[in-house]
Amino acid sequence: MIRIGHNPNTNMLPMFHFLDKNHPLIEAVIAEPTGHNAMLAAGEIDMAPISAFSYGEHWKDYAILPNLSVSTKGRVGSIILFSKVPLNDLDGLTIALTDASATSVNLTKIILHHYLGVIPHYLTMSSNLQEMFLVADAALLIGDAAIQSALLQPDCYIYDLGEEWLKLTGCSMTYAVWAFPKSLLSEREQEIRIIHKLLIEAKVKALCNMDDVILTCQTMLGGTRSFWAGYFAQFNYGLDSSLECGLNKYLGLCFELGLLPSRPVLEFWPKE
Template structure:
């Protein structure tokens, strides 16, 4: 028998503040968590196998007519992200005409890299998609893109490579924040489960706020389960934003316009927000 709400969770540490204090026992058998990497969650949401959860911002735009987004939840950053890296054998200024290996776990970031290299640098690049294993990716390519905990581990391992943070590059060229994931809801779920969805949304927001007020337990948990230095993890979570207000929406909708300009999306998208009591429809803001 299907649970009332099937909720996605990205298998990366960057979403943990939204889930860390989530009161799962309160919902007993009314919800089910499905934990996957972003590309898998994107596909499961599109197929209707997940009702609500974080998906790549790019995937939201691809299916915007079928989704709304939960208000005030995202994975965003204004500047350095710390988990979205281009690893290159040569400086980025020398990558015109290069071959770049892209992780198969991402949608937003692979297209962000294309926007940065094609729109802002004016480069022509060839791309291949591979499993997120840096050494293998670089055997036949000039550079490789990794995201999430794979990227964090690769930076930790070091090596003689040029490393570029994509959030930092985006902010350098645009001045905007960048939103990598939003918490999407399939529209057909709203009418049937609006009350339960409101409670789940409130629990996500409460977890986010409790983590913001005291990051200590989260940092200790991540350090224990993922290794690394506690100060490194503290800096990482301080650089992430899990809100979704005007600042995040403006940056994201500019990203959508850039993607449409390059033919990565058929048209620019806007983000339609939902919160308890009804939806909030946002209009596009021009740059």
């Protein structure tokens, strides 16, 4: 059996909605992205859609499953910096960072430090916009917490970090990749191949049946069908050469800014 990290956020539904979680090879373990990052590193799960940044931390030990990711070119809709002031005015102020993400936290730092020359103070806390705004001038939220807060139309500046990244770099942004320890290959190679095939099939089925996915999202968080259709239209759940280029740009900047100790290399398995 392969212990698979199951991310419950709506942006991951096209990965999981049609995946047979009762398959004899699958044991699903539910957690937020940072939880899966830590579990995979600790050997508590075998495979997960982890933060792209976490892959960068462990790239020498991990392999990436091909043609699976959570990516956008531009707007993402669920990685949002809510701010009381414009981005350029955050220098020296305080930003509350979600404790549920690694990729988005470091994307925020790249955008502010590297591109805008803005150096704020940071604190990390649970994802609650009202509580964050009590102690900070801006708040980074991801996933369903970001969507719910944005739907309430708070009286503040709202920055979609996918849009900001595209404006600054011209690149796509990959937020999560499916990864597993390369050490698993020595004894579980065939099982990994089977799981990879099941994940691809589930993704394809979801993308061909998005009405089912959208109905589930409405049940979870509300919102109109058109809102969710527009939300999912911006996502790419594959990982082609164009998306690889954006991912390499992000990981390279993380290294250059000292956020990662070495420059990551993308290694895929099974080879296509």
